[in-house]
Amino acid sequence: MVIYGIALLGICTLVGLYTGQLLGAFFGIDTNVGGIGIAMLLLMYFSNSLNARFKIGDISEKGITFWSMIYIPIVVAMAAKQNVIGAIDGGFMAILAGIIVVLVSFIFIPIISNFEKNK
Amino acid sequence: MTIFEEVLVGNNLITAFVFVGITVYLAYFISDKLTRGRFHGSAIAIILGLIFAYFAGVFTGGEKGVADIAILSGVGILGGSMLRDFAIVATAYGAKFSDLRSSGKAGILSLFFGVILSFILGALVAIAFGYEDPKDITTIGAGTVTFVVGPVSGSAIGASSDVIALSIAAGLVKSILVMTLTPLFAKQVGLDNPKSAMVFGGLMGTNSGVAAGLAAVDPKLVPYGAMTATFYTAVGCLLVPSVLFLLVDVFF
Numbered sequence: 001m002v003i004y005g006i007a008l009l010g011i012c013t014l015v016g017l018y019t020g021q022l023l024g025a026f027f028g029i030d031t032n033v034g035g036i037g038i039a040m041l042l043l044m045y046f047s048n049s050l051n052a053r054f055k056i057g058d059i060s061e062k063g064i065t066f067w068s069m070i071y072i073p074i075v076v077a078m079a080a081k082q083n084v085i086g087a088i089d090g091g092f093m094a095i096l097a098g099i100i101v102v103l104v105s106f107i108f109i110p111i112i113s114n115f116e117k118n119k
Numbered sequence: 120m121t122i123f124e125e126v127l128v129g130n131n132l133i134t135a136f137v138f139v140g141i142t143v144y145l146a147y148f149i150s151d152k153l154t155r156g157r158f159h160g161s162a163i164a165i166i167l168g169l170i171f172a173y174f175a176g177v178f179t180g181g182e183k184g185v186a187d188i189a190i191l192s193g194v195g196i197l198g199g200s201m202l203r204d205f206a207i208v209a210t211a212y213g214a215k216f217s218d219l220r221s222s223g224k225a226g227i228l229s230l231f232f233g234v235i236l237s238f239i240l241g242a243l244v245a246i247a248f249g250y251e252d253p254k255d256i257t258t259i260g261a262g263t264v265t266f267v268v269g270p271v272s273g274s275a276i277g278a279s280s281d282v283i284a285l286s287i288a289a290g291l292v293k294s295i296l297v298m299t300l301t302p303l304f305a306k307q308v309g310l311d312n313p314k315s316a317m318v319f320g321g322l323m324g325t326n327s328g329v330a331a332g333l334a335a336v337d338p339k340l341v342p343y344g345a346m347t348a349t350f351y352t353a354v355g356c357l358l359v360p361s362v363l364f365l366l367v368d369v370f371f
Contacts, residue, residue, distance in 0.1 A: 009208060010205075020349075020353075029271065029353065029356040030356075031356050034350040035204075039204075039208040040210075040214070041211075044219075064209050065209070066209075068210045072161050072164070073136075073140070073143060074197060074206045075161075075198075076142055076164045076167075076198075077135060077197040079164075079298060079327075080138075080169070080184050080186075080198060081184040081185060081186040081194050081198045083176065083182040083183065083184065084176055085177065085182075086176075086287065087294075087295055088173075091285070093289075094262075096244055097240070097245070098290075099292070102323070104236065105323055106300070108232070108233075109309065110315070112229045112318045112321075113225060113315045113318050
Protein backbone atom coordinates (compact mmCIF):
# COMPACT_ATOMS: atom_id res chain seq x y z
CA MET A 1 0.00 0.00 0.00
CA VAL A 2 1.42 3.31 -1.06
CA ILE A 3 0.17 5.01 2.10
CA TYR A 4 2.49 2.84 4.23
CA GLY A 5 5.49 4.44 2.59
CA ILE A 6 4.09 7.95 3.02
CA ALA A 7 3.15 7.20 6.62
CA LEU A 8 6.63 5.85 7.39
CA LEU A 9 8.11 9.01 5.87
CA GLY A 10 5.68 11.05 7.96
CA ILE A 11 6.56 9.23 11.18
CA CYS A 12 10.29 9.77 10.58
CA THR A 13 9.74 13.46 9.76
CA LEU A 14 7.52 14.13 12.79
CA VAL A 15 9.73 12.24 15.24
CA GLY A 16 12.79 14.04 13.84
CA LEU A 17 11.24 17.50 14.04
CA TYR A 18 9.88 16.78 17.53
CA THR A 19 13.30 15.67 18.75
CA GLY A 20 14.89 18.72 17.12
CA GLN A 21 12.41 21.01 18.84
CA LEU A 22 13.09 19.35 22.21
CA LEU A 23 16.82 19.79 21.68
CA GLY A 24 16.19 23.46 20.87
CA ALA A 25 14.23 23.89 24.10
CA PHE A 26 17.00 22.09 25.97
CA PHE A 27 19.61 24.55 24.67
CA GLY A 28 17.22 27.44 25.27
CA ILE A 29 17.08 28.55 21.62
CA ASP A 30 13.89 29.03 19.67
CA THR A 31 14.92 26.94 16.68
CA ASN A 32 14.88 23.34 15.57
CA VAL A 33 18.18 21.59 16.27
CA GLY A 34 18.85 19.15 13.47
CA GLY A 35 15.31 17.79 13.23
CA ILE A 36 15.59 17.09 9.52
CA GLY A 37 18.91 15.35 10.01
CA ILE A 38 17.48 13.12 12.72
CA ALA A 39 14.47 12.33 10.50
CA MET A 40 16.81 11.39 7.63
CA LEU A 41 18.85 9.10 9.87
CA LEU A 42 15.63 7.41 11.03
CA LEU A 43 14.45 6.86 7.47
CA MET A 44 17.85 5.50 6.47
CA TYR A 45 17.75 3.15 9.46
CA PHE A 46 14.26 1.93 8.56
CA SER A 47 15.00 1.56 4.87
CA ASN A 48 18.08 -0.51 5.65
CA SER A 49 16.65 -2.72 8.38
CA LEU A 50 13.20 -3.16 6.82
CA ASN A 51 14.78 -4.40 3.65
CA ALA A 52 16.72 -6.96 5.59
CA ARG A 53 14.03 -8.30 7.93
CA PHE A 54 10.63 -7.68 6.40
CA LYS A 55 10.12 -6.08 3.03
CA ILE A 56 8.56 -2.64 2.84
CA GLY A 57 7.28 -3.64 -0.61
CA ASP A 58 7.64 -2.05 -4.01
CA ILE A 59 4.40 -0.14 -3.93
CA SER A 60 4.87 1.18 -0.40
CA GLU A 61 8.31 2.29 -1.47
CA LYS A 62 6.74 4.47 -4.15
CA GLY A 63 5.13 6.56 -1.41
CA ILE A 64 8.62 7.59 -0.37
CA THR A 65 10.28 7.85 -3.77
CA PHE A 66 7.45 10.06 -5.06
CA TRP A 67 8.28 12.69 -2.44
CA SER A 68 11.94 12.35 -3.16
CA MET A 69 11.28 12.98 -6.87
CA ILE A 70 8.90 15.88 -6.25
CA TYR A 71 11.73 17.55 -4.34
CA ILE A 72 12.98 19.70 -7.22
CA PRO A 73 9.53 21.15 -8.11
CA ILE A 74 9.10 21.97 -4.41
CA VAL A 75 12.43 23.77 -4.45
CA VAL A 76 11.31 25.73 -7.54
CA ALA A 77 8.14 26.76 -5.67
CA MET A 78 10.32 27.70 -2.72
CA ALA A 79 12.44 29.93 -4.97
CA ALA A 80 9.29 31.58 -6.35
CA LYS A 81 8.17 32.57 -2.85
CA GLN A 82 11.45 34.11 -1.69
CA ASN A 83 11.60 37.72 -0.55
CA VAL A 84 13.92 38.77 -3.40
CA ILE A 85 12.98 42.43 -3.00
CA GLY A 86 13.92 42.27 0.67
CA ALA A 87 17.38 41.05 -0.28
CA ILE A 88 17.92 43.78 -2.86
CA ASP A 89 16.41 46.53 -0.71
CA GLY A 90 18.82 45.71 2.10
CA GLY A 91 21.26 48.01 0.41
CA PHE A 92 24.84 47.77 -0.69
CA MET A 93 26.24 46.56 2.60
CA ALA A 94 23.87 43.59 2.91
CA ILE A 95 24.53 42.59 -0.70
CA LEU A 96 28.30 42.95 -0.31
CA ALA A 97 28.31 40.93 2.93
CA GLY A 98 26.30 38.17 1.23
CA ILE A 99 28.57 38.06 -1.81
CA ILE A 100 31.79 37.92 0.22
CA VAL A 101 30.51 35.20 2.55
CA VAL A 102 29.28 32.98 -0.27
CA LEU A 103 32.40 33.34 -2.43
CA VAL A 104 34.83 32.71 0.44
CA SER A 105 32.76 29.73 1.62
CA PHE A 106 32.96 28.20 -1.87
CA ILE A 107 36.75 28.47 -1.75
CA PHE A 108 36.81 26.48 1.48
CA ILE A 109 34.78 23.53 0.12
CA PRO A 110 37.74 21.83 -1.60
CA ILE A 111 40.12 22.90 1.18
CA ILE A 112 38.10 21.20 3.95
CA SER A 113 37.20 18.17 1.80
CA ASN A 114 40.88 17.59 0.96
CA PHE A 115 42.17 18.41 4.42
CA GLU A 116 40.22 15.47 5.79
CA LYS A 117 41.34 13.20 2.97
CA ASN A 118 45.03 13.77 3.61
CA LYS A 119 44.96 13.02 7.31
CA MET B 120 -13.38 37.91 -9.03
CA THR B 121 -14.27 35.96 -12.15
CA ILE B 122 -15.44 32.35 -11.90
CA PHE B 123 -12.14 31.23 -13.43
CA GLU B 124 -10.16 33.05 -10.75
CA GLU B 125 -12.43 31.58 -8.09
CA VAL B 126 -11.56 28.07 -9.26
CA LEU B 127 -7.83 28.85 -9.29
CA VAL B 128 -7.89 30.43 -5.82
CA GLY B 129 -10.18 27.77 -4.36
CA ASN B 130 -7.84 25.03 -5.58
CA ASN B 131 -4.65 26.95 -4.96
CA LEU B 132 -2.38 23.97 -4.34
CA ILE B 133 -3.38 22.42 -7.66
CA THR B 134 -2.85 25.77 -9.38
CA ALA B 135 0.62 25.76 -7.83
CA PHE B 136 1.37 22.32 -9.34
CA VAL B 137 0.42 23.69 -12.75
CA PHE B 138 2.43 26.88 -12.25
CA VAL B 139 5.56 25.01 -11.18
CA GLY B 140 5.07 22.45 -13.95
CA ILE B 141 4.96 25.17 -16.59
CA THR B 142 7.97 26.91 -15.03
CA VAL B 143 10.01 23.69 -15.07
CA TYR B 144 8.95 22.96 -18.66
CA LEU B 145 9.97 26.46 -19.71
CA ALA B 146 13.28 26.07 -17.87
CA TYR B 147 14.12 22.78 -19.60
CA PHE B 148 13.14 24.33 -22.93
CA ILE B 149 15.55 27.23 -22.32
CA SER B 150 18.23 24.81 -21.12
CA ASP B 151 17.85 22.70 -24.26
CA LYS B 152 17.47 25.35 -26.94
CA LEU B 153 19.45 28.32 -25.62
CA THR B 154 22.28 26.71 -23.65
CA ARG B 155 22.27 23.34 -25.48
CA GLY B 156 21.93 21.57 -22.16
CA ARG B 157 25.07 23.12 -20.73
CA PHE B 158 23.13 24.92 -18.03
CA HIS B 159 20.99 22.45 -16.10
CA GLY B 160 17.21 22.74 -16.40
CA SER B 161 16.60 22.70 -12.65
CA ALA B 162 19.12 25.51 -12.15
CA ILE B 163 17.24 27.62 -14.70
CA ALA B 164 13.91 26.70 -13.09
CA ILE B 165 15.16 27.96 -9.73
CA ILE B 166 16.44 31.20 -11.28
CA LEU B 167 13.10 31.66 -13.08
CA GLY B 168 11.38 31.17 -9.74
CA LEU B 169 13.51 33.89 -8.19
CA ILE B 170 12.83 36.24 -11.12
CA PHE B 171 9.06 35.65 -10.77
CA ALA B 172 9.41 36.29 -7.04
CA TYR B 173 11.17 39.57 -7.75
CA PHE B 174 8.47 40.86 -10.10
CA ALA B 175 5.72 39.64 -7.81
CA GLY B 176 7.38 41.59 -5.00
CA VAL B 177 7.50 44.72 -7.17
CA PHE B 178 3.79 44.47 -8.02
CA THR B 179 2.35 43.32 -4.70
CA GLY B 180 4.80 44.93 -2.28
CA GLY B 181 4.64 41.71 -0.24
CA GLU B 182 7.38 39.50 1.16
CA LYS B 183 6.31 36.10 -0.13
CA GLY B 184 7.09 36.40 -3.82
CA VAL B 185 4.44 35.00 -6.15
CA ALA B 186 2.58 33.54 -3.15
CA ASP B 187 1.29 37.08 -2.48
CA ILE B 188 -0.69 36.91 -5.72
CA ALA B 189 -4.07 35.38 -4.83
CA ILE B 190 -4.22 32.77 -7.60
CA LEU B 191 -0.64 31.66 -6.82
CA SER B 192 -1.06 31.48 -3.05
CA GLY B 193 -0.68 27.69 -3.32
CA VAL B 194 2.98 28.18 -4.24
CA GLY B 195 3.42 29.27 -0.65
CA ILE B 196 2.15 25.88 0.54
CA LEU B 197 4.06 23.84 -2.05
CA GLY B 198 7.29 25.74 -1.41
CA GLY B 199 6.73 26.16 2.32
CA SER B 200 8.87 24.53 4.96
CA MET B 201 6.40 21.68 5.69
CA LEU B 202 6.50 20.04 2.25
CA ARG B 203 10.12 21.06 1.68
CA ASP B 204 11.25 19.30 4.85
CA PHE B 205 9.10 16.27 4.00
CA ALA B 206 10.72 16.00 0.57
CA ILE B 207 14.22 16.53 1.93
CA VAL B 208 13.71 13.67 4.40
CA ALA B 209 12.46 11.50 1.51
CA THR B 210 15.71 12.08 -0.39
CA ALA B 211 17.51 10.21 2.40
CA TYR B 212 15.81 7.02 1.25
CA GLY B 213 18.58 5.12 -0.44
CA ALA B 214 21.40 7.28 0.94
CA LYS B 215 24.22 5.29 2.45
CA PHE B 216 25.15 5.21 6.12
CA SER B 217 28.71 4.38 5.16
CA ASP B 218 29.03 7.61 3.15
CA LEU B 219 27.72 9.60 6.08
CA ARG B 220 30.09 7.94 8.51
CA SER B 221 33.17 8.36 6.35
CA SER B 222 32.50 12.06 5.81
CA GLY B 223 31.09 12.77 9.25
CA LYS B 224 34.24 14.41 10.62
CA ALA B 225 34.65 16.71 7.63
CA GLY B 226 30.95 17.59 7.93
CA ILE B 227 31.18 18.53 11.61
CA LEU B 228 34.39 20.46 11.04
CA SER B 229 32.81 22.43 8.18
CA LEU B 230 29.74 23.13 10.32
CA PHE B 231 31.60 24.98 13.06
CA PHE B 232 34.12 26.47 10.66
CA GLY B 233 31.29 27.65 8.38
CA VAL B 234 29.34 29.41 11.13
CA ILE B 235 32.42 31.15 12.51
CA LEU B 236 33.75 32.07 9.05
CA SER B 237 30.43 33.56 7.92
CA PHE B 238 30.12 35.47 11.16
CA ILE B 239 33.64 36.93 10.97
CA LEU B 240 33.23 38.00 7.34
CA GLY B 241 29.85 39.60 8.02
CA ALA B 242 31.21 41.36 11.10
CA LEU B 243 34.23 42.66 9.13
CA VAL B 244 31.94 44.10 6.45
CA ALA B 245 29.89 45.80 9.17
CA ILE B 246 33.06 47.27 10.69
CA ALA B 247 34.23 48.42 7.24
CA PHE B 248 30.93 50.25 6.84
CA GLY B 249 31.53 52.14 10.07
CA TYR B 250 29.50 50.19 12.62
CA GLU B 251 31.08 50.46 16.07
CA ASP B 252 28.48 49.13 18.48
CA PRO B 253 29.30 45.46 19.28
CA LYS B 254 25.55 44.68 19.20
CA ASP B 255 25.25 45.99 15.63
CA ILE B 256 28.41 44.23 14.45
CA THR B 257 27.29 40.94 16.02
CA THR B 258 23.79 41.14 14.55
CA ILE B 259 25.02 41.84 11.02
CA GLY B 260 27.57 39.03 11.37
CA ALA B 261 24.72 36.78 12.56
CA GLY B 262 22.68 37.71 9.47
CA THR B 263 25.43 36.44 7.19
CA VAL B 264 25.26 33.13 9.07
CA THR B 265 21.57 32.75 8.08
CA PHE B 266 18.56 35.01 7.99
CA VAL B 267 17.22 33.13 11.02
CA VAL B 268 20.34 33.54 13.15
CA GLY B 269 20.34 37.31 12.45
CA PRO B 270 17.02 38.19 14.09
CA VAL B 271 17.37 35.49 16.80
CA SER B 272 20.75 36.85 17.89
CA GLY B 273 19.79 40.47 17.33
CA SER B 274 16.79 40.30 19.62
CA ALA B 275 18.70 38.22 22.18
CA ILE B 276 21.39 40.88 22.60
CA GLY B 277 19.03 43.82 22.12
CA ALA B 278 20.02 45.25 18.73
CA SER B 279 17.87 47.91 17.05
CA SER B 280 15.18 46.82 14.62
CA ASP B 281 16.77 48.47 11.56
CA VAL B 282 20.00 46.56 12.16
CA ILE B 283 17.96 43.36 12.53
CA ALA B 284 16.24 44.13 9.21
CA LEU B 285 19.66 44.61 7.65
CA SER B 286 20.84 41.26 9.03
CA ILE B 287 17.81 39.53 7.49
CA ALA B 288 18.60 41.17 4.14
CA ALA B 289 22.22 39.97 4.30
CA GLY B 290 20.99 36.44 5.04
CA LEU B 291 18.53 36.58 2.14
CA VAL B 292 21.28 37.71 -0.23
CA LYS B 293 23.41 34.79 0.94
CA SER B 294 20.57 32.30 0.46
CA ILE B 295 19.74 33.54 -3.05
CA LEU B 296 23.40 33.59 -4.09
CA VAL B 297 23.90 30.01 -2.89
CA MET B 298 20.84 28.97 -4.95
CA THR B 299 22.11 30.62 -8.12
CA LEU B 300 25.91 30.30 -7.88
CA THR B 301 26.19 26.67 -6.75
CA PRO B 302 25.62 25.14 -10.20
CA LEU B 303 28.18 27.57 -11.65
CA PHE B 304 30.96 26.71 -9.20
CA ALA B 305 30.10 23.06 -8.49
CA LYS B 306 32.76 21.69 -10.82
CA GLN B 307 35.57 24.01 -9.72
CA VAL B 308 35.09 23.23 -6.03
CA GLY B 309 34.67 19.49 -6.57
CA LEU B 310 31.04 19.36 -5.45
CA ASP B 311 30.30 15.92 -6.94
CA ASN B 312 30.48 13.44 -4.05
CA PRO B 313 28.78 12.88 -0.69
CA LYS B 314 31.72 14.21 1.27
CA SER B 315 32.02 17.56 -0.49
CA ALA B 316 28.22 17.85 -0.35
CA MET B 317 28.37 17.50 3.44
CA VAL B 318 31.13 20.11 3.59
CA PHE B 319 29.06 22.36 1.31
CA GLY B 320 26.02 22.02 3.60
CA GLY B 321 28.16 22.81 6.63
CA LEU B 322 29.86 25.83 5.10
CA MET B 323 26.79 27.45 3.53
CA GLY B 324 24.19 26.33 6.05
CA THR B 325 21.23 28.22 4.63
CA ASN B 326 18.58 25.52 4.26
CA SER B 327 16.87 26.95 1.20
CA GLY B 328 20.18 27.80 -0.47
CA VAL B 329 21.65 24.35 0.12
CA ALA B 330 18.41 22.61 -0.89
CA ALA B 331 18.15 24.51 -4.16
CA GLY B 332 21.88 24.56 -4.89
CA LEU B 333 22.22 20.78 -4.66
CA ALA B 334 18.97 20.18 -6.54
CA ALA B 335 20.50 22.03 -9.46
CA VAL B 336 23.78 20.10 -9.29
CA ASP B 337 22.81 16.51 -8.46
CA PRO B 338 19.71 15.51 -6.47
CA LYS B 339 21.58 12.44 -5.16
CA LEU B 340 23.75 14.76 -3.08
CA VAL B 341 20.79 16.46 -1.37
CA PRO B 342 20.60 14.23 1.73
CA TYR B 343 24.29 14.71 2.51
CA GLY B 344 24.23 18.50 2.21
CA ALA B 345 20.91 18.77 4.01
CA MET B 346 22.23 16.61 6.84
CA THR B 347 24.89 19.15 7.90
CA ALA B 348 22.86 22.22 6.94
CA THR B 349 20.10 21.14 9.29
CA PHE B 350 22.41 21.74 12.27
CA TYR B 351 23.84 25.00 10.96
CA THR B 352 21.18 27.48 12.07
CA ALA B 353 21.12 25.85 15.51
CA VAL B 354 24.91 26.07 15.89
CA GLY B 355 24.66 29.71 14.80
CA CYS B 356 21.89 30.48 17.30
CA LEU B 357 24.00 28.88 20.04
CA LEU B 358 27.40 30.41 19.23
CA VAL B 359 26.57 33.91 17.99
CA PRO B 360 24.70 35.52 20.89
CA SER B 361 27.02 33.88 23.42
CA VAL B 362 30.68 33.21 22.62
CA LEU B 363 30.97 35.26 19.44
CA PHE B 364 29.14 38.27 20.89
CA LEU B 365 31.45 38.22 23.93
CA LEU B 366 34.48 38.12 21.63
CA VAL B 367 33.22 41.08 19.60
CA ASP B 368 32.48 42.87 22.87
CA VAL B 369 36.08 42.38 24.01
CA PHE B 370 37.48 43.92 20.84
CA PHE B 371 35.10 46.88 20.60
